[in-house]
Amino acid sequence: MFRRYSSVLDECLEALRAGEAMEHIVARYPRHAARLRSALALAASVQSSPRVTPRAQAREQSWRLVRERAHQLRTGGRRVAARRSSYGAILKPAGALFAVLLLVASFGGGLAYASQDAMPDSQLYRVKLASEDIHLWFVFDEKHEAEILLDQSNQRIDEIRNMVSRGKIIPENVLAALDDRNRRAVSILRDRPEETGLRARILIQAEEQEDLLVALWQQVSDDARDEYTKVVASLHNVRLGGGSGTALVAVQPEDLLGGIQTISGQVQALGDGRWSIGGVEVYIDGRTLGGEQIVAGLTARVIVALDANGRGQALSLIGGGFLGGPETGAFVNGVVEELTSEAIRVGGTWFRISDSTVQTYDIELGEYAQITVKTTEDGIVAGEIKPAAFARTSAEIRALTFEGTIEGDVNGSMSEWLIGGFQFGITESTVIDASAGDVRDGARVQVEAVNDRGELQASRVSVLASKTAADVVTVIGTFDGFQGAEWVVSGLPIVPPKDGDEPQAGALISVETERGDAGELNASGFFEIEATDDEGLVRTQGTISEIDGNRWALEFGDISVLATAEIAGGEPGIGQRVLIWSEPRAGGNLVARYVRVLDHEPINNAFVDTVLPVPAP
Secondary structure: OOOOHHHHHHHHHHHHHOOOOHHHHHHOOHHHHHHHHHHHHHHHHHHHOOOOOOOHHHHHHHHHHHHHHHHHHHOHHHHHHHHHOOHHHHHHHHHHHHHHHHHHHHHOOOHHHHOOOOOOOOOOHHHHHHHHHHHHHOOOOHHHHHHHHHHHHHHHHHHHHHHHHOOOOEOHHHHHHHHHHHHHHHHHHHOOOOOHHHHHHHHHHHHHHHHHHHHOHHHEOHHHHHHHHHHHHHHHHHHHOOOOOOOOOOOOHHHHOOEEEEEEEEEEEEEOOEEEEOOEEEEOOOOOEOHHHOOOOOEEEEEEEEOOOOOEEEEEEEOOOOOOOOOOOOEEEEEEEEEOOOEEEEOOEEEEOOOOOEEOOOOOOOOEEEEEEEEEOOEEEEEEEEEOHHHHOOOOEEEEEEEEEEEOOHHHOOOEEEEOOEEEEOOOOOEEEEOOOOOOOOOEEEEEEEEEOOEEEEEEEEEOOOOOOOOEEEEEEEEEEEEOOEEEEOOEEEEOOOOOOOOOOOOEEEEEEEEOOOOOEEEEEEEEEEOOOOOOOEEEEEEOOEEEOOEEEEOOEEEEOOOOOEEEOOOOOOOOEEEEEEEEOHHHOEEEEEEEEOOOOOOOOOOOOOOOOOOOO
16 A cells, blocks of 8 residues: 555654654554654654753743744745845844744754654644744745745645545644645745746646645545635635736635535526526636636536535636536445555556545545546546545445435435435535536436435436426435335335346445325336345446447447346436446456436537556556
8 A cells, every 4th residue: 555654654753652662663553663753762762861841831832932933924024124235144044043042941952853754733733834934034035935935835735635645534633734835935935026937837837726725625634624725725815816916806715615516517697697507506707717718508517615504606607618627426336356556456457646636535446436537637536545435334324326306306405305206405515517517497417425324415416308207306325224015225215126027235225206195106027136145346436438349439438238138217318327247357358237327318419539548557
């Protein structure tokens, strides 16, 4: 398993403090042995050296002086004083030396070095940030200072990625430090309009950071929500203002208090700054990046900020087209077979890990993961790496795929929708894909959801180009057994078919049902997709770009669909989406066992040629 050095060092320092022998610790990480040995030797020396333990009052007073001095040196007055005389140049290193002495007296020698790889959840993280500020006090050129601040800002992003990749939530301190570095860099550039290259760097960096933080909304700790809204609003406004200018209109932190949502669909004008994206109302104005290019009838993907009342303000709008356009919802879901720092192999297919890849857990070989496919100008990459939904089921929480018809006006409520006779919770994290038609009463949709003790929560709602009758409902989930005379599939009650056949307990099944007069689901048949003793089936979803005999080409590669495969839902065709469970064969070939055709007509008539993933590194 690939581990970053900073993560390993944190664990080793904890083990050292617990009294474990240094050589035993180093032996567990042969890849980092050389670096760990020197770092742990220093930490052990610091740990064993006599320490001055100041009184709490003295320690707090020292930190107060450091903070006050840091504030004085960061203000515009520092720059003016430095220009007027050499006194500031003398005072600057003197203040830095004084701060260093305070740090040494308060924390013990060597901790500044030991804190270099500290993560935000480490006790040494505050020392690390203070050491960075002290370093800046010795920088006399403001352009160089801005460059260092931007480097430190990127380091905060690396720390956030590191924590999220280990399954940890994002704390407040790293977000506050990120915002601080960015604001100070922008403040310097505001007085230096001639630095066009540095301003371009700020714009590129702000875009990358905002995109990442928007994707990580659900990984932010509850007590860091306010800080999160501040930093995202600040990054967005930097982009609106061109890097160092002041935006004429700005997004406020309170505009993001309700969360962030992704919506894809056709654009329609409603008036007064209000637009419909796939049937969902949002505001698109001067605060929307790309908003000036909006055209009614365009299919677009919109990143929407929700306020506390659920009002949607579009942060960015991306036009139609396969590259950079509405997400296709393509993914590969299977066992992690190989992993490097640059790529991951799932279902026999390699996916590159790029700077834009979001990894939300500590990956282990042999675990089930879901790779969301992202198509870029450089080819296919992993957009998001997360645990597979069907691998996270328990006795209380069951994953399911549900296909039914929306009932009622969904615009009146963005918290709960009635679909196929069942209430599904819609949250700020629910992805809404309406690229095949508006979200409205009577629309046919596929819902990826979990049944949490009887409450259905939708993670994704996709409108389908389907002609299926409204009373037909398809449920794909785990057969839990019987409740009286009824089947229970992922927690949902279903009346069994009359032929008397029943699936194996614990099997993954697809059940075709019709709703009765009382709203009950009457099964007309089922297909056992995966038995309890099956291992390693790969679940994929994507859009067909080519059918050549038994070979189907989708965004992530090819799948063999032989005559033995069960095909349900309709006839497959180019430009239609399909959900497939496949058996992996030698050489990475996938052979379909069950295919569910989601669309009855193409949703993308101009499907471009795709670039297949890179080969094994």
